[in-house]
Every structure is written in structure tokens, then in C-alpha cells.
Amino acid sequence: MTAPQQIVIVGGGLAGAKTAEALRTQGFAGRLTLLAAENHLPYERPPLSKGYLAGQASFDEATVHPSQWYRDNDIDLRLGIRATAIDAAAHQVRLADGSSIGYEKLVLATGALPRRLPLPGADADGVHYLRTREDADAIRAHFGASKRLAIIGGGWIGLEVAAAARTADTQVTIFEAAPLPLLGVLGPELAQVFADLHTAHGVELRLGARIDAITSTDGAATGVRLADGSTIDADAVVIGVGVAPDVRLAELAGLQVDNGVLVDASLRSSDPDIYAVGDIANHDHPVLGRRVRVEHWATALNQPATAAAALLGQQATYTELPYFFSDQYELGMEYLGHAPNGSYDQLVVRGDLAKREFVAFWLTDSRIIAAMNVNVWDVLDQIKPLIVGGTLIDTDLLADPDVSYATL
Numbered sequence: 001m002t003a004p005q006q007i008v009i010v011g012g013g014l015a016g017a018k019t020a021e022a023l024r025t026q027g028f029a030g031r032l033t034l035l036a037a038e039n040h041l042p043y044e045r046p047p048l049s050k051g052y053l054a055g056q057a058s059f060d061e062a063t064v065h066p067s068q069w070y071r072d073n074d075i076d077l078r079l080g081i082r083a084t085a086i087d088a089a090a091h092q093v094r095l096a097d098g099s100s101i102g103y104e105k106l107v108l109a110t111g112a113l114p115r116r117l118p119l120p121g122a123d124a125d126g127v128h129y130l131r132t133r134e135d136a137d138a139i140r141a142h143f144g145a146s147k148r149l150a151i152i153g154g155g156w157i158g159l160e161v162a163a164a165a166r167t168a169d170t171q172v173t174i175f176e177a178a179p180l181p182l183l184g185v186l187g188p189e190l191a192q193v194f195a196d197l198h199t200a201h202g203v204e205l206r207l208g209a210r211i212d213a214i215t216s217t218d219g220a221a222t223g224v225r226l227a228d229g230s231t232i233d234a235d236a237v238v239i240g241v242g243v244a245p246d247v248r249l250a251e252l253a254g255l256q257v258d259n260g261v262l263v264d265a266s267l268r269s270s271d272p273d274i275y276a277v278g279d280i281a282n283h284d285h286p287v288l289g290r291r292v293r294v295e296h297w298a299t300a301l302n303q304p305a306t307a308a309a310a311l312l313g314q315q316a317t318y319t320e321l322p323y324f325f326s327d328q329y330e331l332g333m334e335y336l337g338h339a340p341n342g343s344y345d346q347l348v349v350r351g352d353l354a355k356r357e358f359v360a361f362w363l364t365d366s367r368i369i370a371a372m373n374v375n376v377w378d379v380l381d382q383i384k385p386l387i388v389g390g391t392l393i394d395t396d397l398l399a400d401p402d403v404s405y406a407t408l
């Protein structure tokens, strides 16, 4: 295969910026265009629910590269420009201003969008989702000692917003439909750890909550009404009920789409000239032996190097295990692997759940499929070979903090 001369990347988030970087690092010298719908330099989103939201970190710290870097690397970064259609047969991307750009190879990195809740009152002022810098700024404006924040959804985003809001002394109520926050991701034992953490920090948890409406006066949110008729007053409402991959362009391009863009092990879509990376990529994972679409920072950070290599004609497959992290108050955690609901038959804990200092392991058929370290650090590199190698585990030894991972 001859090397392409013109590559277009659609989506100026972490995955898009890292793809541009990887292409240049790997020697691509042709024309490189990065289309970014947002009017900001590509940035990382994790700070939007942590340090940036809490007002403790600047936006510049979250940008992937300063603007000079794009100039130095001859990357045609177009901010505030949305791609509106892809003509795959003609190898053209149409832009919102009516112009078009041709490509030899295209990378889709359009990310994900918050799932909307079709609740009465959800369009009132003071109701927010959290995906962009503007969203974070709008939510932070409701923080403060005399303010009350209602958060709908006890997932990672809801809990992190709660932690940032409490840090600013805001009163916080979380409404979660399930019996515990994070229940679907972590299972009951570990979900309880996060419930206890937030209760200890003064968050009111309304579990098993059925919400009827967001109440409002003169178009501004005033709280939440539950199915039992009771109301809880709030100055603002944050809805965090998950995201959906933004596959609008992929569908217009005629790509195979099913919970994201279907890509092979090398991140190539059903069109050999189009690749997908980050939150939108539903990847045929060679190590896990199944498809996964991972909505986390590390995937957006790491997949681009593989996509770039494959685009430039090398044999490359993405083999990294899914990884993510979260920070809430004094709790920091990392999670490696993939243990969706119903996929494991055993949970083993090494350490102390009550002190929130432990490593948890999800196993199936006595093999670790995922691990989470909470306030314990530098262990994932030792645990990773056990997951990748499918090592048969003695669970008594696994639970014993005096047994080294190498021994296992």
C-alpha cells in the first residue's frame, strides 16, 4: 500500500488530537486536517467533573496541546467547524459552511453525547448535562454554601459532580433509580462503598427514586417531583444518565453501526478508508475476544497510535485492556479489565472496604477479568499479566495482602 497524502480527522476531542499527534510522530508528512466542532483547543474531559468544575484547576491544564503545537506540526486545526456529511464513495467531507474537503483516509473521533431524559421540565433553565467546558461553567455557577443541587443519576459523572459541589459547600441530593449508585458497574458490595463515601460527606442519597418531573417557576428549575408526589427543592438540576456514541456522520457515510462504529482489531470500519477511535469505536478486541465500546479517557488516549499505524499501512491491533479512573473527595480509584453485569461469578477483596483502601477482583471460572484499586497505588502493572494471561487463581492467596502478585 502506498502511504496516503491527505488524512482528515473529524472530532477535536482527546482521540482526534491524539490521532493527529500519532500520525505526525509515526512519520506521516502529508496534509492533515483536524475538524473540531467546539470552539476550544482539543481538551480532556475528566477535569470537567473534578478540578476544573471545583474551580481548582484552569482550563489550559486540560488542553491536549497548546495552539502553537498544531502550527509546529503542520496540522490544519479548524475550530468551531462541524462536519455535516461524508460522501464515502467520493471521499469527501462536507462542512457546515457549505465547503467540502477531500480525503484519502478519514478518522472519525466524534465522541459521545449525554443521554437526554424525556422528563417534563427538563428544558427549564438551570437543568444541565455535563459534557463540555460550557456545561461545567454553567454547573459551577450554581455552587455555594446557600445553594441546593439536585443530581439525577448516581453514575460516575453524578458522583463526581456531587463531590465537587460538596467541596464548595453546596447542598446535594442524588436521585438514583437503582438501590445503590454504580450498582450496575460495580455490584452491591462495592457500590455500597461509594454510597457510604457520599453519605459521609453530607450528600443526601435518594435511592430507588422514581422521578415524575423537574419542577419550575417562570421557566427556571425549582426542584424535582417524585412519583409519590413529594417534591425536593433545588436551585439547579444536573442530569447524568450516561452517554450515547455520536454516530450521526458514520450513519450518513453508510458505515456499519451498532452501539458505535463497528471497527476491527486495527480500528478500521466497514469502509477500508475510514477508521474510528475513542468513545464511538465499537472495537473487536483481540484479547477480550469480544466487542467492546469503552467510554473512557485511556481508550481515547491510546487507540490513536494503533489507528495511525494501521492507516500508514502497518499491521497493528489495539490490545490494551479497558482502563479508567475516578477521583471523589479523598478517594482515588483505578479500574482495569472488563466485568459487565452477569459476566463474573466471584468477587474477591484484598484490603479493607470500610477504610476505603483495597483492591477488588472480579473473577470468572477462577480467572481475574477485572480489578479495581481504591486508595492503593502502583498495583495494576502487577495485576495486568494475571488478567491478560488468564491465570488460574487461588482466591485465598489473592485475598491475602501479604502474598505478592508475582507469586500468584
Ligand code: FAD
Residues within 6 Å of the ligand: 010, 011, 012, 013, 014, 015, 016, 035, 036, 037, 038, 044, 045, 046, 047, 048, 049, 081, 082, 083, 084, 109, 110, 111, 112, 130, 131, 132, 157, 246, 249, 277, 278, 279, 280, 294, 295, 296, 297, 298, 300, 323, 324, 325, 326, 327
Ligand atoms: P469526545 O471527548 O467526546 O470528543 C469528541 C469531539 O468531537 C467533541 O469535541 C465534539 O464536539 C466533536 N465532534 C463531534 N461531531 C463532530 C463533527 N461532526 N464535526 C466536528 N467535530 C465533531 N474517563 C475516565 O476514564 N475517567 C474519568 O475520570 C472521566 N471523567 C469524565 C468526566 C466528564 C465530565 C466527561 C464528560 C467524561 C469523562 N470521562 C472520563 C470520559 C472521557 O472524557 C471520554 O472517554 C473521552 O472524552 C472520549 O474522547 P473522544 O475524543 O472519543 O470524544
